[in-house]
Amino acid sequence: MDMKRESLIFVSLFTAVISCCILFVSFAGKIEERKQYVKIEVQEGDTLWELADRIKGGKPADKQKFIEWVADKNNLPTSVIQPGDVLILPVAKQHSDQYQLAVVE
Numbered sequence: 001m002d003m004k005r006e007s008l009i010f011v012s013l014f015t016a017v018i019s020c021c022i023l024f025v026s027f028a029g030k031i032e033e034r035k036q037y038v039k040i041e042v043q044e045g046d047t048l049w050e051l052a053d054r055i056k057g058g059k060p061a062d063k064q065k066f067i068e069w070v071a072d073k074n075n076l077p078t079s080v081i082q083p084g085d086v087l088i089l090p091v092a093k094q095h096s097d098q099y100q101l102a103v104v105e
Helices: 003-034 048-053 060-073
Strands: 035-041 086-095 098-101
Touching (some): 048 060
Antiparallel strands (some): 035 086
C-alpha cells in the first residue's frame, strides 16, 4: 500500500470517529436537558426505597441505582434518612408543569 492511500484511510477513519463522538455528545446533551433535580424535605415514614418506588416502571436494579445516586449526591453515610433531611432527587420533566422521578443511569 502506498503512503498516500494509507493517509487517506487514516483521515477517513479519524473523521468517522470524530463524527461519532460529536453525535454521542449531542445525544447525551439532549438526555441531560430532560433531567432536572428537585429538593425535597423528608417526611415521617419516608425511606429511600419508598422514594425509589415512585420511579416510573422501576425495576429492582433501577431502584438500587436510584438509591446509590441519591446517597452519593447527598453525601449520605448510610441509606437511612430522617424526617427533616433535605435531599436532591433527579426528576424527568414530562410537561412544563409536571415532573416525575427519573430513572438514574
